Amino acid sequence: MGRLDLFLGVDVGSVSVNLVLLDNNCNVVEKIYLRTQGRPIEVLSEGLERIHQLMPANSVVAGAGVTGSGRELAGAMINADIVKNEITAHGIAVLQYIPEAQTILEIGGQDSKLILLRNGVVSDFSMNTVCAAGTGSFLDRQAARLGIPIQDFGAMALKSNASVRIAGRCAVFAESDMIHKQQMGCRPEDIIKGLCEALVRNYLNNVGKGKEILPVVVFQGGVAANQGIKQSFEEALGQQVVVPEHYDVMGAVGAGILARKEVQKTGLTKFCGFDATSVEFSAKSFSCNDCANMCEVAELSNNGEITARWGDRCGKWSSSLKKKPDISFMA
Amino acid sequence: MIVTFPHMGKVYIPAKGLFDDLGVPVSVPNPISKKTLEIGTKVSPEMACLPLKINMGNYIQSLDSGADTIILTGSCGPCRFGYYGIIEKEILQDLGYKVDVVILDAPGKDPGIFFQRIKKISGNSSWRNILKAFLSALKVVEETEVLFDIFLYKRPRELAKGETDRLQDYFEKEVLNCHGSGEILYFVDECRKKASLIKEKPDISPLRVGLVGEIYTLIEPFVNLNVEKKLGDLGVEVHRGITIADWVKTHLSPDWKYKSERKKRLKKGGKYLNLCIGGHAWETIASTVHFADMGLDGVIHILPFGCMPEIVAESIIPSISRDYKIPTMTLTVDELTGEAGYRTRLEAFVDLLEQKKGIKYGQA
Numbered sequence: 001m002g003r004l005d006l007f008l009g010v011d012v013g014s015v016s017v018n019l020v021l022l023d024n025n026c027n028v029v030e031k032i033y034l035r036t037q038g039r040p041i042e043v044l045s046e047g048l049e050r051i052h053q054l055m056p057a058n059s060v061v062a063g064a065g066v067t068g069s070g071r072e073l074a075g076a077m078i079n080a081d082i083v084k085n086e087i088t089a090h091g092i093a094v095l096q097y098i099p100e101a102q103t104i105l106e107i108g109g110q111d112s113k114l115i116l117l118r119n120g121v122v123s124d125f126s127m128n129t130v131c132a133a134g135t136g137s138f139l140d141r142q143a144a145r146l147g148i149p150i151q152d153f154g155a156m157a158l159k160s161n162a163s164v165r166i167a168g169r170c171a172v173f174a175e176s177d178m179i180h181k182q183q184m185g186c187r188p189e190d191i192i193k194g195l196c197e198a199l200v201r202n203y204l205n206n207v208g209k210g211k212e213i214l215p216v217v218v219f220q221g222g223v224a225a226n227q228g229i230k231q232s233f234e235e236a237l238g239q240q241v242v243v244p245e246h247y248d249v250m251g252a253v254g255a256g257i258l259a260r261k262e263v264q265k266t267g268l269t270k271f272c273g274f275d276a277t278s279v280e281f282s283a284k285s286f287s288c289n290d291c292a293n294m295c296e297v298a299e300l301s302n303n304g305e306i307t308a309r310w311g312d313r314c315g316k317w318s319s320s321l322k323k324k325p326d327i328s329f330m331a
Numbered sequence: 332m333i334v335t336f337p338h339m340g341k342v343y344i345p346a347k348g349l350f351d352d353l354g355v356p357v358s359v360p361n362p363i364s365k366k367t368l369e370i371g372t373k374v375s376p377e378m379a380c381l382p383l384k385i386n387m388g389n390y391i392q393s394l395d396s397g398a399d400t401i402i403l404t405g406s407c408g409p410c411r412f413g414y415y416g417i418i419e420k421e422i423l424q425d426l427g428y429k430v431d432v433v434i435l436d437a438p439g440k441d442p443g444i445f446f447q448r449i450k451k452i453s454g455n456s457s458w459r460n461i462l463k464a465f466l467s468a469l470k471v472v473e474e475t476e477v478l479f480d481i482f483l484y485k486r487p488r489e490l491a492k493g494e495t496d497r498l499q500d501y502f503e504k505e506v507l508n509c510h511g512s513g514e515i516l517y518f519v520d521e522c523r524k525k526a527s528l529i530k531e532k533p534d535i536s537p538l539r540v541g542l543v544g545e546i547y548t549l550i551e552p553f554v555n556l557n558v559e560k561k562l563g564d565l566g567v568e569v570h571r572g573i574t575i576a577d578w579v580k581t582h583l584s585p586d587w588k589y590k591s592e593r594k595k596r597l598k599k600g601g602k603y604l605n606l607c608i609g610g611h612a613w614e615t616i617a618s619t620v621h622f623a624d625m626g627l628d629g630v631i632h633i634l635p636f637g638c639m640p641e642i643v644a645e646s647i648i649p650s651i652s653r654d655y656k657i658p659t660m661t662l663t664v665d666e667l668t669g670e671a672g673y674r675t676r677l678e679a680f681v682d683l684l685e686q687k688k689g690i691k692y693g694q695a
Contacts, residue, residue: 069671087679111672121686124658125679127672210649294365313557314500319493 005062006055007263008271009256010047010078011089011249012040012070015109015136016222018252019047021055026096026257030054031249040070041281044077052274064271065089065259067251069110076300076308077281079272082255082262089254091115091122094218096257097244102214105233105241106250107203107223109136114207116214126207136223138171142178142195146188153192157228160193167198174198196228200236215239220247279303288312332431333358334452335398337386340550341479341503342575345471348512352464355454358398359507360389363553367392368666374422381554381635381665382547383415387422390430394423400431402452404582410610410640467512469584474519476576478502481526483571486563487537490530496560498525538684541622543572543615544633545641550575554664555633556673562631565681570627572618573611596621603647610640616647623655628684630657631677636665658683 006029011018014036021030032051034043055061065082066074067089075083086108094101095117104115112135116124128135143150164186167177174195181191217239223229224247233241246253263269285298297317299309309317333356336346343359350357361367363385371388390401401423403416416434423430433448453461479499486495502522509515540562548554549571559569580589598605600617607613619630632648634641645661652659660680662673 069675085675085678085682087675088682121689122679122683123687125676125683127676210646291362291364315493315496 004056004059006059007256007260008051008061008064008078009249009252009254009259010044010064010066010068010074010080011086011251011255012036012044012066012068012074013086013109013251014069014111015140016248017043017047017070018249019051020246020249020252020256021051021061022253022256022260024260026253026260028246028249028253029056031246031252033248036070040073041077041283044070044074045281048078048274061269061271061274063256063259063263063269065255065257065262067255072308072310073283073298073300077302079270081259081266081269081271084255084258086251087113087115087125087127088122089251089258090220091117091125091254092257093250093254094220094244095120096253098216098218098242101216101218101242103217105203105217105219106221107135107219107229108221111135112203112207112221114203114211114213116211124211126209126211128203128207136221138174139195139199139223139226142175145175146192148188148192151225154196154225154227154229156189157193157196157226158231160187160189162190163197164190164194165197166191166194193228193232196226196232197236199229200232204236213237217241219243220250222248224248285311288317290316332356332400332454333398334400334402335360335390335393336402337389338363338551339547340552340575341475342550344475344506344515345468345512345575347507348471348509348515349464349468351511352467353453353456353461355452358393358396360393361396363389363551368553372666374426378637379418380411380637382412382551383419384666385551385554386415386419390419390423391426391428394428394430399429400433400452402433402435404435410638412610464512467516469579471512471515471519472576472579474516476574478519478523478526481523483559483563483569485526485529485531486560487566487568488531488535490532492564494529495526495563498522498529537566537568538629538681538688539568539570539627540681540684541570541572541618541625541627541630542633543618543622543630544611544644545615545635545638546573546578546611548633548635548638548664549573554635556664556668556670558631558633558662558677561674561677562681565678567681570622570625572622573614577614599624600651603651604644608640608643610638612640612644615641615644616651619648619651619659620655623651623657627657628688629680630659631680632659632661634661634663636663658687 005024007022009020009022017034017036017040019032020028023029030051032047034047036043064078064080065084066080067084067086071083090104090106094104102117106113112128114126115122140150143153148156164181167173178191217237219230219233219241224243230241230243244250279302281300281302283298283300285296288295288297295312297309297311299306301307312318334350335358338360347357347359367388368385370391371384375384375387416432420432433452435448449461482495482499489495506515506518509518542549562569580586581593597613597617600620604613604616615632622630632645648659662676
């Protein structure tokens with residue numbers, strides 16, 4: 001038996017760090033979902049170590065892609081073959097498994113997106129702009145406040161038969177409205193159902209404004225685990241909503257698929273990620289005081305050597321490194 | 332008298348030339364920076380639109396470094412900009428600045444006032460010299476516009492990444508050392524020659540994207556987070572829906588030929604909007620249609636948060652997108668705009684255009 005080629009996809013988001021390994025047919029071989037907890041470097045190193053151990057004996061990483069809000073950092077750390085934005089990554093992943101999909105509802109930790117697919121390509125998208133009231137972090141917080149584990153949140157909503165209307169436009173107002181409804185004596189499951197409906201209403205009014213939501217509708221991102229939200233989406237849209245098997249790591253899956261495509265073009269992977277687990281990474285940021293913009297420049301060093309910098313408007317810092325990091329979108 | 336004026340993209344280049352030629356001491360405001368915005372935000376009403384806040388920052392920085400007279404153009408426009416001059420003057424007075432604010436509205440019912448104000452800011456120049464200085468400044472506007480169009484053309488095509496940026500930076504820095512329109516024109520020409528020497532990648536046909544929206548936001552790179560450069564770096568050839576030259580020719584010069592062309596262009600969008608609803612919403616709609624007609628790959632619409640005319644335009648653009656099958660995206664900016672989200676959107680939009688184009692040429 002020969003060598004088994006696997007493709008690594010990494011999604012470094014605000015709330016979770018996801019890693020997947022795909023085989024040559026884009027099937028998910030392994031997946032890891034970790035909480036970022038504000039320490040992306042440590043958590044990513046830990047994830048890499050764990051996925052390294054999970055790899056079959058005769059397998060190698062033949063390509064690696066990164067996405068998510070921490071993509072630049074992650075890309076520099078593991079020397080990824082491709083660094084892509086989350087929207088494209090999510091679109092690519094869905095098209096791989098559900099080619100007939102026309103709409104993707106994606107709700108993550110701190111942002112929510114709507115991606116429209118037509119004729120097998122991304123044709124339009126939007127992201128939340130106003131407020132995080134419709135996202136996972138908000139649900140997390142409310143679950144904690146009600147003393148209900150987030151895992152049980154959705155199931156509880158399904159038990160409700162009379163939802164309570166919650167003002168969902170703003171996270172702060174929603175919270176005070178919930179407290180008010182609790183003090184009125186409403187049942188927790190009805191409040192949770194109301195919260196799900198408010199979140200869905202907020203999403204459709206804000207992210208989904210003016211967009212044509214056509215079937216098949218796919219719902220993914222960490223929040224898709226929540227049965228209550230799924231049900232509320234189905235009620236609001238009047239159609240079935242599909243939650244894919246790997247809904248929680250679809251961004252990483254997309255990054256893996258893109259890495260596979262990229263390596264097919266370039267021939268050889270640049271990936272050096274498993275060394276990354278033995279290398280001491282440190283990131284710091286400083287304020288450049290050379291002009292009035294005072295850009296916050298971030299720099300990543302491994303074993304004391306600075307390998308990447310970003311965040312400067314003028315490019316003075318990011319272009320001053322001898323070895324250029326391969327980040328396609330530094331500007 | 333030391334005059335100053337608010338920044339708006341590259342307006343400072345012809346403005347400096349003009350005052351130099353008139354022999355009026357001029358203090359070009361510091362380049363807009365976070366500091367400028369910080370100062371402006373502090374003294375402006377919170378709900379005011381972004382350009383006002385930046386104007387205020389410009390004034391205060393210039394006044395603190397010695398200027399005593401502010402010149403700005405009003406437009407008597409039916410959007411908030413029409414009141415900028417008056418409000419800004421009031422704010423400065425409240426802050427205790429002793430400053431002369433001269434508002435240049437286009438000559439309307441009472442041209443006398445206009446000429447009186449021109450005379451006031453022109454020192455001791457004769458009318459003949461004033462006219463000459465204005466005409467040279469107009470030439471500077473047009474020539475710099477051509478230079479910047481070359482930069483936009485070269486950036487996605489350059490062989491050595493960053494070469495265009497370096498030349499543009501050099502130009503923007505050195506042009507301030509020129510005295511008068513004559514020297515500026517000479518320097519612009521020199522940079523144009525240099526720009527034409529930038530080597531291009533062979534066989535490249537970049538994506539072409541049009542930028543439309545509120546004028547200040549489009550023209551001022553600090554405000555639009557340098558969208559032209561960001562798109563250029565992503566390999567996109569940028570087409571501008573509105574430029575300083577357009578604005579000057581519309582409001583400050585009697586160029587009738589241009590005005591009739593402008594009318595024709597506005598008529599093109601007549602199906603969607605056929606009157607001025609304030610600001611540049613009409614131009615936004617007309618330019619979107621114009622770009623779709625030109626066969627561009629996509630259009631990006633940019634507005635400052637809370638800009639009423641552009642909000643109306645935002646709701647019309649999807650119809651154009653549908654009818655002409657051209658992808659569009661609207662971006663709203665203000666002092667709170669996060670750069671990361673902005674970049675993600677631009678990047679995803681360019682990916683979308685690439686995928687779509689791939690299909691068109693059967694490569695997907």
